[in-house]
Amino acid sequence: MNQSSVRITSNPAVEMPSVITIAGNDGMEPLIEKLCELFRREHLHVTFQLTMNGSSTAFPALASDACLIAPMARAPWAADRASFKSAKGYAASVVHIGYAGHGPRPDAKTPPSIYVHAGNPLNGLSMPDLARVFTSGSPAGDISFWHQLGLSGDWANRRIHLYGLRDDGKYASGFREAHLGGMAYAAHYEALPDRAAVVKAVADDPYGIGAIGWFDAAKFADRVRVLPLSRETGGSFHTPCLEDVAAGCYPLSSYLGLYVDRAPDTPLSPLLKVYLRLALSEEGQALVAEFTDTREGYVRLSEPDLKLAFEQLEKL
The missing domain is CATH 3.40.190.10 (Periplasmic binding protein-like II)
Known part of the structure; x- marks a missing residue:
């Protein structure tokens, strides 16, 4: 057939x-x-x-x-x-x-994404490293500082500030189970009441990183960006753009x-x-x-x- x-x-x-x-x-x-x-x-x-x-x-x-x-x-x-x-x-x-x-695009919600401040120089994250950033207890060790992801200068000794939604059985819980190995969120993970609050927190914090589901982030477009992701360490980075989604490459589709x-x-x-x-x-x-x-x-x-x-x- x-x-x-x-x-x-x-x-x-x-x-x-x-x-x-x-x-x-x-x-x-x-x-x-x-x-x-x-x-x-x-x-x-x-x-x-x-x-x-x-x-x-x-x-x-x-x-x-x-x-x-x-x-x-x-x-x-x-x-x-x-x-x-x-x-x-x-x-x-x-x-x-x-x-x-797919997205980001005008007048439409962007698919589930990881957001960082627009000034953050990080090229991207692998899914294994993302789990090490957002959770505690990884066998490979936790990632708590930006220098652990290769950033230098003013970033080197700054702690990674984590933002997301409440781990209440909905998106944040499903995200943790599906993409973070089911491990508990790190103690410094700050749970905020809604997606807009998460994106605003990242927009106001150069050292922040946030994880949310569908969201129209157009009004924050000059203050935050979607962080490219790879499925495996050393793999190619992909975003929820149409080309990457259509190819089945975006890890959070x-x-x-x-x-x-x-x-x-x-x-x-x-x-x-x-x-x-x-x-x-x-x-x-x-x-x-x-x-x-x-x-x-x-x-x-x-x-x-x-x-x-x-x-x-x-x-x-």
Whole structure:
């Protein structure tokens, strides 16, 4: 099967009258509507019911059988995963169909990023070093001073000032679990009430560094900058710009995920599998690409990530 050009045709096994219920991220609703329209060209017997009230509603709806597909534009937080597993006894399954955005760009939110003061000369950080900066207890040793990252002069003996959000089970907790090895934040990590406060703190502090999720930092553009990141020590640095996101290179990219309930040793229903396969087809990826220049800024999957998504789908 050619993964980049999948033709969705009628299949008697999935042609029974059916309703597919979908609940989740509200920003994804226009994309999901287009995917549903495309699906119905070959499957007129299928109707769709959409309840798109935000990513926070996706897992509760899936866990309570209120939907069959739960779109999210972020990774599920620990509470999301725990609530589903408590209800079902196993984890939800996901197929990634795109990247959730790119930036910085005018009038749009920048994807999850690490911010430093505009005057900070640091070229970038590897993800292993980022973990050593923001947490304590790394086997490789903690990084607390700028000279440990190669900065000299006035920076050499200055302590790194850490800013972020509260470790309360939401973004900061998910970021720590996904990207910092699950280690505790360093004692000098300053938790602030919201993303704007984090960016403002970095803008006012030449020795500061901040970690936040989606944020429109346009009014701080001359005072802070997004720090380039590499996946591995010695690797190439990348930012959430369109080119790097589209290539699958940016370490903090968020995925557009379609979550489904598939019990162990129980195949996913053929109808849902056809829908998910459509989202990964050339036609489906073209629909994702239609939103690249919109405020949402969705980006189709890179070829390696598309191949991986197909492989994950075929296991469902």
